[in-house]
Amino acid sequence: MSGSTITPWVVGNWKMNPMQSNAKQLIEEFKQLLQQHPILEGACHIGVAPISVALQNVQQQFLDTNRVIYTVAQDLSRMAGTGAYTGEVSAELLKDSHIEHVLIGHSERREIFGDNVEIVRAKVENALNAGLTIIYCVGESLEQREAGQAEQVVLQQICDITSVVKPEQWHHIVIAYEPIWAIGTGKTASPEDAQAMHAKIREGLCQITAEGEHMAILYGGSVKPENAVELANCPDINGALVGGASLNAESFYKIAQAFANTK
Structure with a gap:
């Protein structure tokens, strides 16, 4: 339905990985692959989401790449601005550090760290008000899928944020569908x-x-080079949110290449 007018996104979510030396090596290897076989920016947006303490180092390391690689925050605070909120990083502080993209609503944040609807909604509102682009994660559990509730659950997660998204802000949102039962399994x-x-x-x-037809919808959940081409051939799959495979430069490159060549 979306056609080929949507530029795909391939974003590597590094989660709580890796150590600094390994991250540096990973980035250098990925840059070399891009140098040898460039992926045009117009063919695929590429981003990586490192741990928070590495955001600016990663961003700096990608500056001399032959194309833009977006540095994506894995999360942000539900508190806005600055203040006495120990351990928190607000949307405004990310923006001030030139971090323009952020993941919100990942199932690990929802399930392990208690990001309920109110918290997710506050994070979305803060991110949009600060001018960030959001990769908003949705997905159902295996129990919900087996009970026939998958579509209801996923659509509700999207409806959860409609009250805080202004009509002109929807083009700052990318959706990432990650069935929980497929993440890391x-x-x-x-x-x-x-x-x-x-x-x-x-x-x-x-x-x-009205932006719905033009919004990128990414698939996440054990995406790897072996299934990337087949997923990329699906008309409404506009990229991938990649977990473990993004910690290997060659695997991540091949996934980006698959979407760049297919869309």
């Missing part, structure tokens, strides 16, 4: 199942905003 939704959910998300977005 080696299991992947079949391309048919993934496409069906992405099409349903697209349909829901189009009912919410």
